[in-house]
Amino acid sequence: MTGEFSTDWLLLREPADAAARATELAGLDDLARYDGRIVVRDLGCGTGSMMRWLAPLLPGPQHWILQDRDPALLSYAQQHVPEGVSAEIAELDVTALGDQHLAGVSLVTCSALLDLFTAEEVTALADLCVASRTPALFTLSVAGEVTLDPPHPLDEQVTAAFNDHQRRQSGQRWLLGPEAVGATAEAFAKAGVSVTTRPSPWHLGAQQAPLILQWLRGWVAAAAEQRPDLELDGYLAARSAAAGAGELTVTVGHQDLLACTD
Ligand SMILES: C[S@@+](CC[C@H](N)C(=O)[O-])C[C@H]1O[C@@H](n2cnc3c(N)ncnc32)[C@H](O)[C@@H]1O
Numbered sequence: 001m002t003g004e005f006s007t008d009w010l011l012l013r014e015p016a017d018a019a020a021r022a023t024e025l026a027g028l029d030d031l032a033r034y035d036g037r038i039v040v041r042d043l044g045c046g047t048g049s050m051m052r053w054l055a056p057l058l059p060g061p062q063h064w065i066l067q068d069r070d071p072a073l074l075s076y077a078q079q080h081v082p083e084g085v086s087a088e089i090a091e092l093d094v095t096a097l098g099d100q101h102l103a104g105v106s107l108v109t110c111s112a113l114l115d116l117f118t119a120e121e122v123t124a125l126a127d128l129c130v131a132s133r134t135p136a137l138f139t140l141s142v143a144g145e146v147t148l149d150p151p152h153p154l155d156e157q158v159t160a161a162f163n164d165h166q167r168r169q170s171g172q173r174w175l176l177g178p179e180a181v182g183a184t185a186e187a188f189a190k191a192g193v194s195v196t197t198r199p200s201p202w203h204l205g206a207q208q209a210p211l212i213l214q215w216l217r218g219w220v221a222a223a224a225e226q227r228p229d230l231e232l233d234g235y236l237a238a239r240s241a242a243a244g245a246g247e248l249t250v251t252v253g254h255q256d257l258l259a260c261t262d
Contacts, residue, residue, distance in 0.1 A: 144178030
């Protein structure tokens, strides 16, 4: 399947994502094995936002392997590589990842991806990282907490409906949604590796009104699909009007996770 995330949406959220990721995890000394050139494999790279955030924080020469299943996003990512960094693209589903793809890789990353996976898929990914002793930095997994200010009587129900939508069955797959970080930490723990987690929430206000408006449309649409009985058109209109007027602040919870396998 391709085209589920648009370039426009990923670029709109890039500055908020960069401000939210837990920089201190990228600064841990044991993040990567720095034996000369660092090779980073970014899973579900989209437009390459993770690379543009992390590359300046890592020391020394770097090569990025940008992996996604969407060729249009890969093409954008390849054309927007930071100066001094080399990159190649890999059109490959994350579920097809094998040991051969981690040979010579110093660090595996992903951003805004884990919550789209199942418990079996994050376990396979953690096992692969541990077996190849490759550190993993997995950022911006949704945590299920959303706060809107000023509050509205429907906020809680919309949040709960959205979270249930995130945990939905997609074909034969049960997506983890807000349970993703917990399930991934458990998978690493079972393989004998403890993880460090940090909150990485979006804090959005009047300056980010276009992002809030777009996020609201997707958030409310998912909640409405889950709970058609809630009839959320009026809610979306009221929240969008407040956001458009710069009178709504939104905090969206995420978690970052670092697993160092040495
Ligand atoms: C929410 S976007 C995040 C993109 C990027 N990491 C970022 O932070 O902007 C999720 C990305 O993962 C990709 N993706 C989702 N499931 C995938 C899978 N099973 N294998 C490979 N790519 C996948 C999508 O095409 C999309 O680019």
